Amino acid sequence: MKLLWKLLRQHISIGQLAGFFLANLFGMIIVLLSVQFYTDIIPVFTEGDTFMKKDYLIATKKISAIGSFAGKSNTFSDEDLKSLKEQSFTKNVGAFTPSQFKVSAGFGMQEAGIHLSTEMFFESVPDQFVDVSLDKWHFDKESRNIPIILPRNYLNLYNFGFAQSRSLPKLSEGVMGLIQMDIVLRGENGQQEQFKGNIVGFSNRLNTILVPQAFMSWANNEFAPNTKAQPVRLIIEVDNPADASIAKYFQQKGYETENDKLDAGKTTYFLRLITGIVLGVGLFISALSFYILMLSIFLLLQKNTTKLESLLLIGYSPAKVAIPYQILTLGLNLIVLLLSLGSVAWMRTYYTEVLTQLFPQMEVKLFWPAIIMGLILFVAISLMNIIAIKKKVASIWMHKS
Amino acid sequence: MLISQNSLSDYKTRIMNSIHLQQTLPEVFAERDKIESEVWHKDLVFNKKEIYLIEAASGTGKSSLCSFIYGYRNDYQGIISFDAQNIKAMKIKQWVELRRHSISMLFQDLRLFSELTAIENIQLKNNLSGYKSKKEIIAYFEALGIADKLDKKVGKLSFGQQQRVAFIRALCQPFDFIFLDEPISHLDDVNGQIMGELLTAEARQQGAGIIVTSIGKHIELEYNKVLQL
Numbered sequence: 001m002k003l004l005w006k007l008l009r010q011h012i013s014i015g016q017l018a019g020f021f022l023a024n025l026f027g028m029i030i031v032l033l034s035v036q037f038y039t040d041i042i043p044v045f046t047e048g049d050t051f052m053k054k055d056y057l058i059a060t061k062k063i064s065a066i067g068s069f070a071g072k073s074n075t076f077s078d079e080d081l082k083s084l085k086e087q088s089f090t091k092n093v094g095a096f097t098p099s100q101f102k103v104s105a106g107f108g109m110q111e112a113g114i115h116l117s118t119e120m121f122f123e124s125v126p127d128q129f130v131d132v133s134l135d136k137w138h139f140d141k142e143s144r145n146i147p148i149i150l151p152r153n154y155l156n157l158y159n160f161g162f163a164q165s166r167s168l169p170k171l172s173e174g175v176m177g178l179i180q181m182d183i184v185l186r187g188e189n190g191q192q193e194q195f196k197g198n199i200v201g202f203s204n205r206l207n208t209i210l211v212p213q214a215f216m217s218w219a220n221n222e223f224a225p226n227t228k229a230q231p232v233r234l235i236i237e238v239d240n241p242a243d244a245s246i247a248k249y250f251q252q253k254g255y256e257t258e259n260d261k262l263d264a265g266k267t268t269y270f271l272r273l274i275t276g277i278v279l280g281v282g283l284f285i286s287a288l289s290f291y292i293l294m295l296s297i298f299l300l301l302q303k304n305t306t307k308l309e310s311l312l313l314i315g316y317s318p319a320k321v322a323i324p325y326q327i328l329t330l331g332l333n334l335i336v337l338l339l340s341l342g343s344v345a346w347m348r349t350y351y352t353e354v355l356t357q358l359f360p361q362m363e364v365k366l367f368w369p370a371i372i373m374g375l376i377l378f379v380a381i382s383l384m385n386i387i388a389i390k391k392k393v394a395s396i397w398m399h400k401s
Numbered sequence: 402m403l404i405s406q407n408s409l410s411d412y413k414t415r416i417m418n419s420i421h422l423q424q425t426l427p428e429v430f431a432e433r434d435k436i437e438s439e440v441w442h443k444d445l446v447f448n449k450k451e452i453y454l455i456e457a458a459s460g461t462g463k464s465s466l467c468s469f470i471y472g473y474r475n476d477y478q479g480i481i482s483f484d485a486q487n488i489k490a491m492k493i494k495q496w497v498e499l500r501r502h503s504i505s506m507l508f509q510d511l512r513l514f515s516e517l518t519a520i521e522n523i524q525l526k527n528n529l530s531g532y533k534s535k536k537e538i539i540a541y542f543e544a545l546g547i548a549d550k551l552d553k554k555v556g557k558l559s560f561g562q563q564q565r566v567a568f569i570r571a572l573c574q575p576f577d578f579i580f581l582d583e584p585i586s587h588l589d590d591v592n593g594q595i596m597g598e599l600l601t602a603e604a605r606q607q608g609a610g611i612i613v614t615s616i617g618k619h620i621e622l623e624y625n626k627v628l629q630l
């Protein structure tokens with residue numbers, strides 16, 4: 001093998017291989033970086049609401065100063081609900097059920113000497129609007145454990161407000177999921193019960209503290225048996241949130257909707273578009289570099305044709321003669337893969353630093369997307385190289401000049 | 402016969418006993434009206450353990466014959482078969498095996514690698530089968546008077562010296578038949594004679610057939626048959 005290599009490395013052009021190497025390296029870095037950046041940044045826009053069904057609106061009645069003083073109710077009546085259900089844009093309507101009892105929740109870390117406690121409220125929506133897996137989104141009276149979905153604002157409030165001012169550690173969503181809240185419920189007759197609360201998710205769009213419907217029904221019945229809960233907010237599943245008839249109907253009825261859905265949609269669309277373009281450029285450069293390598297190797301094989309012929313004539317098999325060239329390309333591809341993964345990891349430290357400052361809840365994961373993409377490209381390019389070289393050597397055998 | 406460790410397990414069954422030429426003719430000769438030859442367009446069998454001399458004038462297809470039998474050209478009419486197998490039907494893998502274990506060839510143009518030293522050239526071949534020990538190889542170099550050229554680049558040797566290197570390489574494999582295409586065209590008589598002795602000894606030991614071509618001066622051997630091409 002050593003002799004074979006000594007013989008066949010003649011005519012290797014360092015310039016050409018360096019050209020391939022650099023082109024492939026840049027192509028690979030661009031592809032991997034764009035894939036990695038996209039997967040890193042996309043949760044900032046979309047994450048948090050994945051547990052909610054896709055296209056939904058939240059409707060409230062307008063609160064006006066006069067209305068408040070006049071004691072005009074801003075709850076939805078059964079007729080309102082019925083009318084909404086009949087609209088063509090509606091797929092499903094659910095009411096937010098507010099809690100009719102007093103809730104105080106506290107959480108703390110004894111080791112850090114922190115204890116936060118606050119009066120608050122719960123709301124629930126029918127389970128079909130929530131996409132958390134059922135074993136998590138489940139209330140069992142015996143376990144006294146309540147799954148909770150919090151608005152992400154609360155976490156930001158803590159991280160940027162409270163923790164910042166008191167030099168406390170910032171918390172990521174993952175850590176928050178591990179913290180148990182102590183929840184005390186007080187009924188209208190003065191009864192009081194203790195529960196544990198577990199945060200199962202954060203939402204950008206639901207400005208409420210969400211608990212399972214089953215818990216809410218049970219608790220309202222237990223602590224406030226005489227009061228009927230009237231919904232003040234509705235959740236509406238629609239086919240197309242940009243449907244003009246929705247706006248028209250809402251205006252006519254005097255409803256309001258928290259409508260930021262469209263903006264996030266636009267941002268992710270453009271992000272996808274830009275990533276796609278960058279990815280395309282990277283793949284194009286990779287394809288070109290592959291072409292350069294193939295040309296270079298073919299030229300090398302061409303220059304060594306006589307030698308290859310002689311080797312085949314003295315009993316070397318085409319496969320064996322192809323091996324040095326295949327190892328050469330494989331080695332180059334491998335170095336390119338490792339270098340590009342290294343550079344992506346290095347460049348990533350710069351933008352993740354900025355990202356974690358802006359979005360502390362974001363968790364920096366290992367760069368699997370880049371690794372997987374890199375491996376796919378490596379295997380694909382190497383396979384094509386190996387097959388092309390094999391064919392070229394076979395053609396020298398067939399040449400039979 | 403020595404069998405290298407690399408050889409296929411079915412090697413024993415692959416031993417070649419004869420090369421059979423049936424009405425074989427290079428395609429370029431097909432249009433000629435008259436062919437006077439004891440090889441072309443005849444029914445001819447080369448047998449193991451026998452020694453043949455093919456005498457030819459230039460342009461009678463001597464090298465073509467070698468390339469047909471060695472499988473790197475197939476522009477001929479008729480049939481060439483090893484034992485009963487038509488060689489046109491043989492696969493690459495079979496040819497590779499044959500070239501390693503059954504047929505050895507000393508090419509007229511030698512096909513040495515000028516960038517490698519003489520000993521490296523031999524090793525490149527010998528590594529395939531591990532047939533000869535380094536000691537045996539060096540003994541060949543000494544016998545042929547080129548022991549001082551072992552580590553010289555082949556490109557720097559004279560053609561006569563190169564011929565001897567290529568000859569040694571041809572002996573570094575097991576074979577049933579050995580072809581020598583004008584082996585002594587650039588050798589003096591003494592070296593030609595030594596080469597003849599080494600060749601006969603090796604062929605006898607292996608029980609192999611020898612086929613030598615020549616356009617004039619030919620190596621002195623106990624030929625069983627002399628054919629005019």
